[in-house]
Amino acid sequence: MIKNTLKLAVSGLMLAALANVHASAAPDDDHPAAKRAVDFPPSADLTYSISARQRGFNLNGDATLTWRVGGGKYSIGAESRVALVGKLTENHSQGTVDSYGLAPSEFTEKRFRKAQESASFERDSKTITFSDGKHTYPIKGGEQDRVSISWQLAAVARAAKDKFKPGSEWQFFVVGPRDADPWTFRVVGREKVQVGAAIGTVDAVHVLRETPPGSKDQTLDLWLAPSQEWYPVKLRFTDNDRDYIEQVLEKVVRK
Numbered sequence: 001m002i003k004n005t006l007k008l009a010v011s012g013l014m015l016a017a018l019a020n021v022h023a024s025a026a027p028d029d030d031h032p033a034a035k036r037a038v039d040f041p042p043s044a045d046l047t048y049s050i051s052a053r054q055r056g057f058n059l060n061g062d063a064t065l066t067w068r069v070g071g072g073k074y075s076i077g078a079e080s081r082v083a084l085v086g087k088l089t090e091n092h093s094q095g096t097v098d099s100y101g102l103a104p105s106e107f108t109e110k111r112f113r114k115a116q117e118s119a120s121f122e123r124d125s126k127t128i129t130f131s132d133g134k135h136t137y138p139i140k141g142g143e144q145d146r147v148s149i150s151w152q153l154a155a156v157a158r159a160a161k162d163k164f165k166p167g168s169e170w171q172f173f174v175v176g177p178r179d180a181d182p183w184t185f186r187v188v189g190r191e192k193v194q195v196g197a198a199i200g201t202v203d204a205v206h207v208l209r210e211t212p213p214g215s216k217d218q219t220l221d222l223w224l225a226p227s228q229e230w231y232p233v234k235l236r237f238t239d240n241d242r243d244y245i246e247q248v249l250e251k252v253v254r255k
Contacts, residue, residue, distance in 0.1 A: 032171040032182055033140035038101040038155035041229040043068045043255040048235075049196070050080060052245040061088070063247055067151060068255065072097050076147045088112045093147035095121065100142035102152045107145035109177040117177035119145060128175055135179045145175045150222065153185060154230045157205065161226075164205065184210040185222075193223050195233050196250030202227055204234065216240055228252065 050061040061082035068075045075094040081087050089112065095105040105123070110116040118131045126139040137143075144152050149172060157164045164170075166189040174183045188206040195202060204223035211217040223234040233249040 031138070031140055031173050033100075033142050033173070034171065035100055035142065036156050037159040038152070039158035040069045040074075040097075040101075040155045041067070041151070041158065041231055043070065044229075044231065045253045045255065046231060046249060047196075047251040048247040049250050050082070050245065050247050052243075054243050054245075062250075069097065069151075074102055074148075074151075076151060078147060085112070091147050093145050095148075098141075101155055102144060102148045104143070104145045104148050104175070107147060107175060107177070109146075119175050119177060119180075121175075128180065130178055132178055137173075137175070137180050140173075143173045143175055143180070146177075149174050149183070150232050150235075153207065153222070154224055154232065157207075157224055158230045169210070186210050191223065193225070193234050195225075195248055198251055199228070199233075199249065202233055205230075229254075 044067050046065045046067065048063040048065070050059070050063055052059040052061075059082055061080060063078065063080040065079075066075070066077045073094075073096055076092065078089070078091045079087060080089045090110040092108045093104050093106070096103045103123075104119075104121050106118060106120055108116055108118040116131075120129050120131075121139060121143065122129060123139065128137040128139060128143065130136075152172065153170065156170060164187055166187050168187045170185045170187075172183050172185070174180060185207050188208050191204055191206050193202055193204045194200075202225040204225040207222045207224065209220035209222070211219055219238045221234075221236040221238070222232055224230045225233040228249075231249065231252060235247045237245045
């Protein structure tokens, strides 16, 4: 039973991969391509604690993330672990930096007891393809994957502090391991967030991923801390049945 419960938790235990968010093929006119100013947070290694409720079980673990940007390139690596099982998820995003911000070239996702899946951003042909071969999407500019999106959002927030205010909405086209769809983030407001003892309480901007009315998609709450270079200091994934996975920043080592 414990192993089965842990399998259920796997889909949410990701720092930015958002593995359990349903994505459906989006019409071409729902594919936003917007150029915005960006200011990337400094490269860093980040450690998070994980707490979750899945089907009546409480789970705890940790997640690590490496964020590197510089020289016109970027890379992101994220892993999550839970006691008794070990590594549950491993995700990577890498690519270049262009006039839109992060420009992924490859996104990979590996979940507990499942084969790795990937999405490729083929810049020459301006096409996004997937390892399962079922969908393709055009590259119009500004597309993100489920790992890069949190960092693109942080970079936009750093560059648009005056515009990144309660009620404002920010749209992106987000690619998963099998398909993609448009996401809308809404700024909720500023809140105090208790993070790891080495950091303490921080003032953070609460951002919510809006889902369409009647949608069964998983929601994402994200807290970005201006005093911590706008790093994501807290993330919360919530399912329709109110099961959740929450990640809280414990330590940051800048590189």
